[in-house]
Amino acid sequence: MGSPNGGIVGVINPTSFGKCTQTIATTSTPSAVTTQPGTRLIKTLIVAGGGGGGAGSGGGGGAGGLRNLCISVCGNTALGAVTVGAAGAAPSGNCNVGGSGTSSSIVIGSTTYTANGGGGGGSPNPPATGIGVAGGSGGGASANALGPFAGGAGNTPSTTPSQGNPGGASGAGTGPSRKGGGGGGGASVAGTNNANTNQGATGGAGLNVSSCFPGAPNSGVYSGGGGGGDAACGTATPYQGTGGTGGGGNAVGSGVPLAIAGGTNTGGGGGAGSNGPGAPLNNGAAGGSGIVIVKELNKASGVWNLKSQFSAQKSGTWPKPALAPFSADYLVVAGGGGGASNGGGGGAGGYRESSGVATGSYTVSPLGSGVSALTLSATTFPITIGGGGSSAPPTESPAASRSGSDSIFSTITSTGGGGAGQFAAQPTAVTNGANGGSGGGGAAPAPPPGPGTGGTGNSPPASPPQGNAGGGGFHQGCVYFSGGGGGGATAVGATGGNGASSGPAGQGGAGATSFITGSPVGRAGGGNGGGDGGPAGSSVGFGGGAAGSAGTVNTGGGGGAGPSVGNGGSGIIVVRTPSATAGFISATPGTNTVTSAPCGAQIASFTVSGSLVVSQF
8 A cells, every 4th residue: 555645754844934024022022923824933032131240350241041942833823921131230339240131031832931141240359259150151250369260150051052151260369460350151152261361351252143033133143241350450451351242241441441231132241340449440331131033934844745735835834935036117206396376387206117128018108118127135115205396385485495306216216396487576596497307387577578497307317317398488578478387207398478478378298108007197297387378278188287286196297387376296106026026015004005917017006105015935
């Protein structure tokens, strides 16, 4: 009879689909984590509080115990209480040992997993004995006439693998011949023994767990021992005992008048005090508090029969492959400029898009032709949606006060549309349109003669251009005046009056149409100008405002001018990614959306500022 597993013999291999999600606890909490439905394995880092450094040629504080464990769990389950260990206190007097750190722990099921606090550094005078205190890692010893003394034991109580190392031994001697203290033990290395010199010894190095916990605080290095105190009154450069990597504090030394505490949430030991004279040179420093990190794992190692693999796939515990870097198409439109009273139309927001080749070869505007997609990878990308310029600023205010705001995604910035020039007695900043993605339309100065100039488009320059200039205003005689249209993504705004004393106001410049969302949408049209020489007619479309009307929301259209005026339309950002990114892409906040194109491409549309989140798993 055939084997039910197809002849494959071996241990059961659990699968887990935790998406490598990390939760970091820097303070105690009743329950730090509720696991995801597919999670079956976690890796947890537990770092206890570090010990304080001893006083008066004291020993460095021992690092908090460090445990890096892989534990089986159930999916969609709240794990138990997390306790983050406190730092060991600095010595309360010039002759006291440093305080020991307290334990960190996490409860999973009915089991409590604990790392023990680091031992305090020894101190040379009664009531202290000079011996370092035992702990997760032991405190360094301090010298006196009865020395040398041993550092405190590490890995206390014992765990497998070991949670720490012993502190370093002190030198011997008293008075002028007193020697320095030993370094506190670290997670990777024991504290350094004093070499029977005046110099304080170095704390033991901590452990680098960044490969297990990418992005963890302190670069993923924890539980360094504190530096031992010197016997030279902290006055000579060579005598300072330095702390171990991973948050260990330095002892008193030249240029360091106070011992340095262990790093917060590193479990580092505190630096020791010098032999005086007196406080604060004598005083040791506190240790560093602990930290707990939980990482929900992706795992499917080993050899699998087809039935087992199918079962894991069906239950959602078979891991996805990691997402590789990919090419993404984009459309970034800024906010349009506001129109002005009896002046110019607002310029359209800057318009930038890629060619569409990377995600399905959809139809793009002429501005996207030949433009490369962006290369993205797993991270969070901030999204800024530019607001439309206000038409509210009072008469005779500069046109720039009506300009729209920039929209930004990754390395792409589209510039806000230029505000419109205002019909006014001042012929420069007020009557001229402002520069921008597309320029604002100019107004007619009062009194005449002469036009108000339209603002420059594609400012600052982008390639291909992100917009066009606004049209100039016109005023001849004392009867008729006409504002210019705001520039659009693909055309300049029309000149007010068409050069005649009674001609109509200028129409906004045409925008651009893209199929990036799956259907054709026109955006970034300029707003119409206003005046008493006749209206500019209907809106050019593409979100640009007609006389007295606002630009359309989320098109970047410029606001229209007239006796009543319109604000510019807000911008929009659309990011389109390949079908392989399905399930890896999300958009925040909830107002923004992610949808699927028929070809499977993912379309993230942002109408308000937020974030594009690309997950690796």
